Amino acid sequence: MTLPDVTEKPAVRGEPTEIADGVHVIADNRVPLVPNVGIVVGDRAALVIDTGIGPRNGEYVLGRARRLAGGRPLFLTTTHFHPEHGFGAQAFRGEATIIGNRAQRDELRRKGPGYVEMFKGLGPHIAAALCAAYNDWLGRYCATDPNRLIGVALLPQQDPRLAAAELERAVTNHGFVGGVMRPNRIGGRTVDHPDFDVLWGTAERLDVPMSLHEAYLAGIDTVGLDRMSSYAACHIVSHVFEQMAAMVSVTLAGIFQRFPRLRVGFLEAGCGWAPTWTDRIEEHFELAPDDYRGGNPSGAINTRSWLTFEIEEPGLASTLEQGWADNVMFASDYPHHDAVYPGAVKSAMERGLDEELERKVLGDNALAFYGDRLRRVVSG
Helix, strand or coil: CCCCCCCCCCCCCCCCEEEECCEEEECCCCCCCCCCEEEEECCCCEEEECCCCCHHHHHHHHHHHHHHHCCCCEEEECCCCCHHHHCCHHHHCCCCEECCCHHHHHHHHHHHHHHHHHHHCCCHHHHHHHHHHHHHHHHHHHCCCCCCCCCCEECCCCCHHHHHHHHHHHHHHHCCCCEEECCCCECCECCCCHHHHHHHHHHHHHCCCEEEECCCCCCCCCCCHHHCCCHHHHHHHHHHHHHHHHHHHHHHCCHHHHCCCCCEEEECCCCCCHHHHHHHHHHHHHHCHHHCCCCCCCCCHHHHEEEEECCCCCCHHHHHHHHHCCCEEECCCCCCCCCCCCCHHHHHHCCCCCHHHHHHHHHHHHHHHHCHHHHHHHHC
């Protein structure tokens, strides 16, 4: 399947042009992944043909269709199932009667997996559009109970400037309390790449943390997978190895020193590895100080990084005793199939920690990580 050259944001733009009586077209302007959108206005109803890719394009088309329809009922159909033709249809839910056909349904079933693979190779503007669509959905979901549901923005790390812009948009528009991206090498960049400075600076200015969250997915550049031959082996290796590598990269790049108010989370990898790994990173400063852009990292890693612990993780108490008592947080892992549910909080409270440590890992440390934006929500 051939990938289009996506160097321009695939946005539907411009106003409808009437090309025949009641037949209007929003032209594609020769932008890849933008269709020619049709709006046909009849005596009793209006028919929209194709939506563009994603809910923003769908909302744009819907607005033009409403104006042309002049109060007439709306119908929507798509010429075929390709993403740029129909993946804005969610904007029409409840606003129009959506008409599909069996042939498109069957074609989607046959070819859908191939299009998922294709999306992996599309450009940063597609990633940004997908992240924005997800964050907008998450914002609506959290708005149903804003005192209990608080969002963290998914960021298009394929382009750090787009990631910074999406972080600011999601925090400003939806009240999100942080951003999240992968620790892996994405788009040729690891997390210590200087292009990411714009993202760290934006997070620092907004006073929100940046979380690095690993999840094993085949096809993504992941430390150690070249030596593994099974799902279990890859899953065991990916989470911890990626976060260990990211912690080294962030530290040697001097990110903690260059962005002194930035908070970084190395999440979904447990915590038992951190004390020994921190010691190893710090002691190497004596061996190769010129490799440390921010100077001596002693005392920075375990005060500027936050971790999460697995409910049954044996190294929790030891990690807290070795300088991480203020920087390890509870995470339920819900709704993953291997999560402790129901009863995650109860299980955590049965770990036998003293009252002060229990209060920290179950609440105080998360408040410190997410900062005043979360504190204001919690305080009501």
